[in-house]
Amino acid sequence: MKSTSILILSFRCPKGLLWSVALLYCIAYGINGDAQKIDRQKLVERHTVVNTSFDSLSSLSVGNGSFAFTVDVTGLQSFPNAYAKGVPLGTESVWGWHSFIDTAHYQFNETLKNYHLNSRDVSYSVQLKEPERKKNAVNWFRQNPHRLQLGNLGFEIKLKDGSIATINDIKNIHQTLNMYSGEIQSHFTIENIPVDVITYCHQSKDVIAVKIISALLQQKRIAVTLRFPYPTGDWADFGTNYKNENKHQSTFIKREAGVLFKHQLDTTNYFVNINADNIEVTEKQKYFFVITPSAIDSFQFTATFTENLPSPHSLISFISVKNNNQTAWQQFWQSGGAVDFEGSTDKRAFELERRIILSQYLTKIQCAGNYPPQETGLTYNSWYGKPHLEMHWWHGLHYALWGRIDLLEKSLNWYKNVFDKAKQIAKRQGYDGVRWQKMTDNNGEESPSSVGAFLIWQQPHIITFAEASYREHKNAETLNKYKELVFATADFVASYAYYDSTLKRYILGKGVIAAQERFKAEETFNPTYELVYWLWALQTAQQWRERLHLPRNKKWDEVLNKLSPLPIQNNKYLFTESATDSYTNPAFRTDHPSVLGALGMLPQTTMLDNVIMKNTFNWIWNNWTWKDTWGWDFPLTAMTATRLNMPDKAVDALLMPVQTNTYLNNGHNYQDQRLTIYLPGNGGLLTAIALMCAGYDDCTINNPGIPKDGSWKVKWEGLRKMF
DSSP: OOOOOGGGGOOOOOHHHHHHHHHHHHHHHTOOSOOSOOOHHHHHHTTOEEEOSOOTTOOEEEEOSSEEEEEOTTSSOSOHHHHTTSSOOOEEESSOEEOOOOTTOOOGGGGEEEEEETTEEEEEEOOOOOSHHHHHHHHHHHHSSEEOOOOEEEEEEBOTTSOBOOGGGOEEEEEEEETTTTEEEEEEEETTEEEEEEEEEOSSSSEEEEEEEEHHHHTTOEEEEEEOOOOOOSSOBOSOOOOOGGGEEEEEEEETTEEEEEEEETTEEEEEEEEOSSEEEEEEETTEEEEEEOSOSEEEEEEEEESSOOOGGGOOOHHHHHHHHHHHHHHHHHSSOEEEOTTOOSTTHHHHHHHHHHHHHHHHHHHOSSSOOOTTTTTSBSGGGOOBGGGHHHHHHHHHHTTOHHHHHHHHHHHHHTHHHHHHHHHHTTOSSOOOOSBOOTTOOOOOOTTGGGBOTTTTHHHHHHHHHHHHSOSHHHHHHHHHHHHHHHHHHHHHSEEETTTTEEEOBSSOBOSSOOSOGGGOBOBHHHHHHHHHHHHHHHHHHHHTTOOOOHHHHHHHHHBOOOOEETTEEOSBTTOTTTTTOGGGGSSOOGGGGGGTTSOOOTTOOHHHHHHHHHHHHHHOOGGGOOTTHHHHHHHHHHHTTOHHHHHHHHTOOOGGGEEOTTSOEEOOSSOSOOHHHHHHHHHHHHHHHHOBTTOOSSSTTSOOSSOOOOEEESOOOBO
8 A cells, every 4th residue: 555644634523533543544554653754855865875985895886777887986987906806896787698609519408417306306407516518517507698797987097197097096085875866976186186077877778977077188187998898707707807808809980979889799799889079089908998088177978888789869968867867766765665763862773774775775776677686786796697586585575565566576577588497497397387497597597506406485486576566456457467477386386395195294395405505405304484485375376366266276275284384393493394403403503594484574374383483583593603694684583573573683683793784885785705795685674674664464563673662763654564
């Protein structure tokens, strides 16, 4: 339901009636009890990001959800090598993919290995070490396709002596990111001469717009550079590989206004169009171009990145990009949800509010495209730039809870487009319906992984997303739009469960790796979180059939009626039924505490006892190796604490002082030197906050995840209840 200011409740009427109407209205529309409307511009702008020195972890980005452009302190990508080990200066899009030429003619079936599970052979695409041919085939299919770093667009600045300025020559830095206007303003000096740069991104086209003001322009000491890197093919790609000159080529042609560049890599090519007046272009080195404006006081240009040759008539001006950008961002912030902690006396409130604002901005520019995003968004490659489908829940569900269901639904069509490939995986393994990919790409190809191939918790996600869409649009159109995905997913869920005729119950596994990736696939069965997710998914799919006036599916009901109960030991839930040493083996106190997802990510179900879950929660809280976790584990813990009516623990979890729960100056969730940004953490934070404020179905507590000691003042609007 939509959120509306509750000022509408202040009609003159009998006192008792007024409060009754107010209470009913607040319950129905999910409005916090403070009647004053949030000043959203003030809320966002008090968290404007400021850089006053070089920090490789504090680069800033502009983007539109399908394209992102990350800059250093100069407002462009002038020093990519200086940031390569921090938050890299990436230029990535959803369409920019590349594959090396396969001269060995590898076949995907070379990556398959049969496992004898539940009395039959099942093939999985895994990381094989031998023979050499299969090992190389595995590496090929993991590496290809990979997302492209499209280019470095920066400055070349000359010092008085003619040498080229380095990062150490950039002085008097004052750079801001105003998220309300989507604008980066960068001020610095070179040998005491000021330089001011403004950077924008168009919100529906892959175009950046830049304006430069400096006396250095008159002296022809500042120029714009465009440098094309070659993909590394490594697990990570920071966009700084300037080798392999014989494997790619770049050309340019002058146009009436500006210049068009073409970059050719093997069978892949794309274009960059610089739209500007009175410029000179020279090729300084192979794949390194210098664009010099005429001697003027200010210079502005746009750069359009396209997969196909752009028409000269499609060029867009600086002012058009600026206006589009500012209008779209204002509309974004004035719609959807908002949470305001102003007036709180808990000193942590300002930091939590900062993380919320920055996470909304970052997920909007990095994760709101037509495909599931990768964990490092559109900044740099991790896992070769490929998305992990189990992470789509953390990347995207918050859009539904923050009143921005359209941003989630953009990526749901991908499931329809790759449906046949998911169906082929299920068929190959002897299951019904569709088995959704884990590590994949835009085309839905399967990537070999000795862990990912055995994960199953991504399977019901599409049912979660479809149900979220239905809650926002309760109509037949929504049901018909997603029913095939929901039903085919439920078919797999039901057929994956193995019936043990001796125990007379359905079992998940063996041949499963839990969301807590600490258990051997061949030995593992009945992970607690997955059991509850299986139950919820089948129950929800049956509800969809009933909404469509279809009979209940008998197979689904059979599994529902005979699904294994949750494994319990010493009045706590085992992490998996097979891990009877869950609480004694230190190796099982690391990674994701996913057992908490059984009441956190998921609502109360008939399978689960809250007393036992609280015992489980308390043990994990006191004994988990929190330094060996990931960024979404803290929102997960906060959500479970909220549903267990432990609001102090919910806030403590979100702000736990652990490295993997670090939020950098630019808002990114930092994990370690290998993974300097981690967007599932940002998305998870937003999901948790929505639950903590708006609550969940049948919740009667106001702000159930916020402490009630008087130190928190909470005002929110536009949030949706969670399941």
